[in-house]
Amino acid sequence: MTSRYGTRHSLGTRAALEVAALRRAEASRFIVKVQRPLASSEPDPPALVYDQTESLLMFAPMVGAVAAALEGEPFKVYMWAQLEADGRTLRLLERAPAQDW
Numbered sequence: 400m401t402s403r404y405g406t407r408h409s410l411g412t413r414a415a416l417e418v419a420a421l422r423r424a425e426a427s428r429f430i431v432k433v434q435r436p437l438a439s440s441e442p443d444p445p446a447l448v449y450d451q452t453e454s455l456l457m458f459a460p461m462v463g464a465v466a467a468a469l470e471g472e473p474f475k476v477y478m479w480a481q482l483e484a485d486g487r488t489l490r491l492l493e494r495a496p497a498q499d500w
């Protein structure tokens with residue numbers, strides 16, 4: 400995964416995030432948009448995950464929770480998410496109502 404600042408992070412089922420930009424959400428739930436790429440030359444392109452203010456902006460592989468969130472959806476889905484106590488792990492919780500952003 401690459402953050403909006405160009406920093407490369409290792410991935411698995413856990414995604415590393417920019418800690419400073421996300422301190423405000425450490426103990427609370429917030430909504431993120433999980434979006435498939437509209438076009439890509441990559442054979443297995445990553446999904447884009449971001450919040451409304453784009454203080455969280457990351458690319459995540461289409462596996463695990465990301466793949467499950469997008470299952471049956473053509474392009475995007477809104478999800479409730481929570482930043483774990485370590486300040487680096489984003490957990491996708493459940494679907495959120497559709498947003499206008």
